[in-house]
Amino acid sequence: MNKAKCIVDKDYVIAEVDPRLYGSFIEHLGRAVYSGIYEPDHPAADEQGFRQDVIGLVKELGVPIVRYPGGNFVSGYNWTDGIGPKHLRPRRLDYAWQSVESNQVGIDEFVDWCKKAGTKPMAAVNLGTGTPQEAGYMMEYCNYPAGTYWSDLRIRNGHKDPHNIKVWCLGNEMDGPWQTCSLSAEDYGKKARETAKILKWIDPAAELVVCGSASPWMPSYPEWDRVVLEHTYEQADYISLHRYYENEENIENFLASFADMDAFIRTVAAAADYVKAKTRSKKVMKLSFDEWNVWYIKKQTRVPWAEAPAILEDQYSLLDALVFGGMLCTLLNHCDRVRMACLAQLVNVIAPIFTEKGGRVLKQATYYPFQQVSAYGRGTALKTLTTSEKVETGLYGEVPALQTAATYNETDGSVTVFVLNSHRTENSEFTVDLRSFGHATMLEHSIMDGPDLFAQNTFEAPFTVMPHTRPAGEGAAPFTVKLPKLSWNVLRFSVAKAGL
Numbered sequence: 001m002n003k004a005k006c007i008v009d010k011d012y013v014i015a016e017v018d019p020r021l022y023g024s025f026i027e028h029l030g031r032a033v034y035s036g037i038y039e040p041d042h043p044a045a046d047e048q049g050f051r052q053d054v055i056g057l058v059k060e061l062g063v064p065i066v067r068y069p070g071g072n073f074v075s076g077y078n079w080t081d082g083i084g085p086k087h088l089r090p091r092r093l094d095y096a097w098q099s100v101e102s103n104q105v106g107i108d109e110f111v112d113w114c115k116k117a118g119t120k121p122m123a124a125v126n127l128g129t130g131t132p133q134e135a136g137y138m139m140e141y142c143n144y145p146a147g148t149y150w151s152d153l154r155i156r157n158g159h160k161d162p163h164n165i166k167v168w169c170l171g172n173e174m175d176g177p178w179q180t181c182s183l184s185a186e187d188y189g190k191k192a193r194e195t196a197k198i199l200k201w202i203d204p205a206a207e208l209v210v211c212g213s214a215s216p217w218m219p220s221y222p223e224w225d226r227v228v229l230e231h232t233y234e235q236a237d238y239i240s241l242h243r244y245y246e247n248e249e250n251i252e253n254f255l256a257s258f259a260d261m262d263a264f265i266r267t268v269a270a271a272a273d274y275v276k277a278k279t280r281s282k283k284v285m286k287l288s289f290d291e292w293n294v295w296y297i298k299k300q301t302r303v304p305w306a307e308a309p310a311i312l313e314d315q316y317s318l319l320d321a322l323v324f325g326g327m328l329c330t331l332l333n334h335c336d337r338v339r340m341a342c343l344a345q346l347v348n349v350i351a352p353i354f355t356e357k358g359g360r361v362l363k364q365a366t367y368y369p370f371q372q373v374s375a376y377g378r379g380t381a382l383k384t385l386t387t388s389e390k391v392e393t394g395l396y397g398e399v400p401a402l403q404t405a406a407t408y409n410e411t412d413g414s415v416t417v418f419v420l421n422s423h424r425t426e427n428s429e430f431t432v433d434l435r436s437f438g439h440a441t442m443l444e445h446s447i448m449d450g451p452d453l454f455a456q457n458t459f460e461a462p463f464t465v466m467p468h469t470r471p472a473g474e475g476a477a478p479f480t481v482k483l484p485k486l487s488w489n490v491l492r493f494s495v496a497k498a499g500l
């Protein structure tokens with residue numbers, strides 16, 4: 001058994017967690033919208049056609065913001081196709097996913113859905129086939145109160161009050177050759193800057209996200225990020241990061257995804273800081289990690305020109321949930337800089353929530369770590385000082401076997417420590433040192449582990465992969481627990497409330 005120690009001290013503050021770290025993403029892709037969040041014929045549909053069983057789970061996940069409508073989809077999307085009477089809306093070819101888009105859900109319905117699901121929209125505008133002025137029209141439609149062509153059209157379409165969408169993404173993955181009308185960094189930088197000027201003139205309170213490189217494996221990375229920021233540093237509030245991981249037959253590498261994600265964040269922050277220095281700016285550019293997940297990209301198939309085809313419907317295993325937990329820790333450990341993040345995606349498409357058309361809804365294995373970190377990873381993120389065995393990976397060199405993160409919730413007087421034990425053969429005797437908190441009690445140790453790394457939840461066996469809890473014992477310090485090999489752990493402690 002390995003031995004490890006983790007010091008959590010309330011003075012080692014990373015930052016207050018912005019709840020938008022637990023955002024997600026709904027794209028017009030596959031069955032994310034149609035038979036995902038929207039299915040008028042479903043027995044659980046409300047009067048607008050939204051599935052209430054899905055809304056219930058979205059609420060349970062505690063998702064504060066949802067990016068919409070894409071993704072790759074947005075780069076060929078005309079947002080005006082999705083407004084007005086539904087029977088007049090055009091059916092269009094969606095170039096990105098080679099599907100047929102019925103436009104039965106558009107920005108007005110999505111904003112209504114967000115209200116019902118207890119979340120807020122993060123809008124993306126089309127900077128592929130779209131123009132800066134069309135983006136401005138969309139903002140005017142959504143956020144301008146009344147008395148202009150677009151704002152009055154919104155009112156006529158049944159939304160008297162402005163949608164007040166506060167976060168806007170300026171395009172999507174614009175350096176990706178797969179993107180409809182991809183651009184060079186120079187051309188995108190200029191287009192994004194001119195779009196940003198229009199959007200901020202209309203709504204100065206809006207926060208804007210410029211596209212970082214589509215992924216660290218792009219040849220344009222990280223030079224793309226530098227060039228784009230040199231054009232947009234004054235107008236942008238965030239630069240985006242996207243990264244997906246898959247198991248390419250090497251489990252050590254896959255489990256160490258958290259370390260790669262860490263390096264990615266540091267590099268984009270460094271590129272942004274270089275531009276900060278070069279432009280003599282006082283502003284620190286924030287990062288929006290607005291697509292992250294496990295995604296078996298190489299296994300995807302397409303169904304050409306179908307309507308809402310069942311594509312990108314990855315079924316997640318225990319192993320995927322472990323990797324996923326490690327990534328959540330990395331996001332928390334960088335929450336001073338990564339202020340927002342979006343799990344891509346939320347329903348059906350590489351998602352924690354999976355539906356049957358006309359039928360049931362399922363919590364995938366990744367549902368659980370997301371729910372736990374979203375619930376307990378709030379308040380103040382604290383640095384963890386963890387001694388850990390190392391694991392040798394082919395791709396990333398030596399990485400710690402344990403990935404940890406911690407939060408302190410002053411309001412309810414609780415500390416939570418999240419730990420991935422990625423060691424394949426060794427359990428760990430793990431001691432948590434809460435030195436600065438005075439009297440503390442251990443409340444719960446929740447564990448996800450199991451004999452079959454590839455076990456998945458199915459409609460027939462929906463509770464195969466989920467956390468179980470160990471009794472916390474009498475709970476006085478020092479707190480030593482066993483972390484099983486290949487396990488995701490959430491350790492909850494009660495400490496004195498602030499000011500007591």
Ligand code: AHR
Pocket residue numbers: 027070071072073172173291344345
């Ligand atoms: O989330 C699936 C796709 O991945 C998105 O449409 C795109 O932005 C990324 O490449």
